[in-house]
Amino acid sequence: MNGEKIVQFTDENWLKACYQHLALDYPKFYKMDNLSKMAVLGVELLANSGIFSQIDTNDLELLFANSNASQHTDLKFIDSYTVAKNPSPSLFVYTLPNILTGELAIKHKWYGENSFYISPNFDAQLFATKIHQAYKKGVNYCLCGWIDSKLEANSTLSEESFLFLVALNEENASLHQEIEQLMTQYNQKEKE
Amino acid sequence: MSELKETLKTQIISQLSLEDLTPADIADDMPLFAEDGLGLDSIDALEFIVLLESNYGLKIADPSQGREIFHSVNSLADFIEKNRN
């Protein structure tokens, strides 16, 4: 969070462990796919800092992206109707990456605009462009996230999430500087 | 019948990913879809339909029938007992 490690979990059930650590009390969490779980937990970390009570969340836009949409869940869903012979509706629900913005909106009652983009890698330019567009429209806050769950060549799952909340005002640095800042923060996270 | 109900509770927890819960947390007559019951939603109702078909071979063609059948573990168990054979 802001470059500082708050807590670390190393085993496969890290999402559940994190949920319990945060004492979330939101049973719907368990039914979510990994993308939604990562988003909800990440936002909870932000929320714990008190930031959302300081802003008007009616004026909050959600901007999210990743590289492979809902690939991991897609494959699990295929399993459910080919192997188990019973297509699972609760899996199908999560075969769309934008469901994660839906989950955030539902949990926090955010009615603003939301969008989900696909790009091969974290693209600071894309985010910075969208943020500036939002500002031009008169939106004051953007909650952005890169929430990725990718199947690697050796069949392991590589997951990462990088969330940032941007408050928009006249004093914001230029587009170019913002892009640099975002890339630096993202890369810092990678090194940990 | 009570064995069926206990099995059902375990199956419900697993099928609906209700990881926070144990069978002891689900009373036989607890309204599963009420906010002050288990708070399940329409997607969960569909998973029940899948559960009935794959575990008990029972088909429900019309999802609106489901609400009555899935009202509680009691009503679910009743339905299964009546229709199993």
Place this chain on the structure above:
Amino acid sequence: MQIFITGLGAISCIGQNVEEHLDALLAEKSGIKKGIHPYSQRYLVGEIPLSNDELIAQFQLKVGGSRTGLLACVAAKEAFSGHAHHPEIRTGIISGTSVGGMDISEVHYRNFMENHTHDVAQYSEHSSGNSSERIAQELGVGDFITTISTACSSAANAIMLGARMIRAGKIDRAIVGGTDALTEFTINGFRSLMIFDEEWCRPFDESRKGLNLGEGAGYIVLESEKSRRISNSVALAQLKGWSNASDAYHQTASSPEGYGATLSISEALKVAQLHPDAIDYINAHGTATPNNDLSESKAIKTVFGNSIPPFSSTKAFTGHTLAAAGGLEAVFSVLAIQKGYLFANLNHKNVIEETQLQPVVKTTKVERVRNVLSNSFGFGGNNSTIIIGEL
């Protein structure tokens, strides 16, 4: 800044180009029938009766690959035909899809399960981003390429983003819309949600039971004045308004009072600076599910009060083409304005009791259609509305 619409492209079960679509809409001829593939033959669907090889041959496409990408290329090519490449015109491609390369992935995955060979490269098409890149390759343009994946509102969101990027001066022209192919994956998915109708769907009818799936692609070309001055393209209509809002209610169901829809419709009118009275036709999302049609009806009533404009859902013609719907329906909206028609809400007998809203049931010639409002609502509570108007 005005945003002009200067190109249209469409492929679906009712036509392989825009003209065929117009003919079908005027003749009130639906393309929904029993599927021809093993995974679709149990259902009524809106399938395009061309195989992937036939699509490539018939439309002389440059590259093969996923069906979603092929359909995108067919429609985008039609939309862009006659448009100039020009170094001073920065062209963006923004495409929406929900299926992406799933049609290829599902075959490869099955092979993997049976043969245990795992070549992750086979999934390179899986990513939704692929179809936008395909369009770029096919047309030889693309200063800015991006993909939106927000389910059934993807194309409308792509159109909205294109307009904003042009207004922001980032690009001068945009090819925008959406594509989705019919796959075993989506058929199983919607089957598991039990929102199919085993019969021909009945949008806005009291007895409606669910949707029929379809496949297709619909793209429009947006241009700024500056771009048109250079390209000399003919304007067909204007994109006047757009909006997106969250319903924040449920992952797959709409809120009973249509809150998110009300927000997106009202906001789009504001962006267009239009009074509700200025809308002469609504092309509704109208999927024929019990939930959507009631929710959307309520939203329409909330915004339009006692003066509800003529409205219809064209999904009984095409089926629900998911991410392509907003693109195809944008094309229909332009046709409504150009030709002066309100398109039929087919297969309608009885109004929804709770709301009593009567859709247009026969394709109707009218003197003038000033502005069309088109709704596309996606899973995840992603509600989008666009407004297209006459020049």
